[in-house]
Amino acid sequence: MPLDLFFVVVRRVRLLNNWRVALRVDPILVFVAGLCWCNLVVAADRVAPAPCLHYQHEPNSVVNGRSSVPKEVTLTGELIERTYWGPPNWGEKPATDRLEEAWILVLDAPACVLADHTNQTNDQPEYNVIVVQLVVTDSGPDNEYIKQVANLVGRRVTVAGALWHAVTGHNRTPVMLMVASIAST
Numbered sequence: 001m002p003l004d005l006f007f008v009v010v011r012r013v014r015l016l017n018n019w020r021v022a023l024r025v026d027p028i029l030v031f032v033a034g035l036c037w038c039n040l041v042v043a044a045d046r047v048a049p050a051p052c053l054h055y056q057h058e059p060n061s062v063v064n065g066r067s068s069v070p071k072e073v074t075l076t077g078e079l080i081e082r083t084y085w086g087p088p089n090w091g092e093k094p095a096t097d098r099l100e101e102a103w104i105l106v107l108d109a110p111a112c113v114l115a116d117h118t119n120q121t122n123d124q125p126e127y128n129v130i131v132v133q134l135v136v137t138d139s140g141p142d143n144e145y146i147k148q149v150a151n152l153v154g155r156r157v158t159v160a161g162a163l164w165h166a167v168t169g170h171n172r173t174p175v176m177l178m179v180a181s182i183a184s185t
Helices: 002-016 019-025 027-044 141-151
Strands: 061-063 066-068 073-085 099-114 126-135 156-165 175-184
Touching: 073 175, 099 156, 126 156, 141 175
Parallel strands: 126 175
Antiparallel strands: 061 066, 073 099, 073 156, 099 126, 156 175
């Protein structure tokens, strides 16, 4: 339907040979052009077709000596590792800035994350999310969990955990995933 309306606008403008004259003379053209513009704007803001996810909004608890992550989601994609500039100047003075590694999950399909208006940190919705930074909060004995994640870089993985919105400069993607479990698929 929007494409048909667009052709109607183009046809009418060609008849009048000038956009300015067409917009002054033909109120129907103005209406149809506005309708086409609205459809383009709405189409650009459409959300990913996948179901929307939710941020974590309950505090962590400890079960059997290990962190328990509520409101888990499961995401699948390719795990990559990226290096970013860190403090103190975040890349403005490379000679003195620290380099930071980040594990990034490139999702198989775009997702959206709905805002949690009860939590000031997670009150920002995110649409068409294609990358999520992974955060391992429980390194385990001898950094076992960190080593497990590092060994999966470059592979397709399934990760379960809780989502939250980026807060600091160390957060490299708008949506973060606190890892509860990770496995190669």
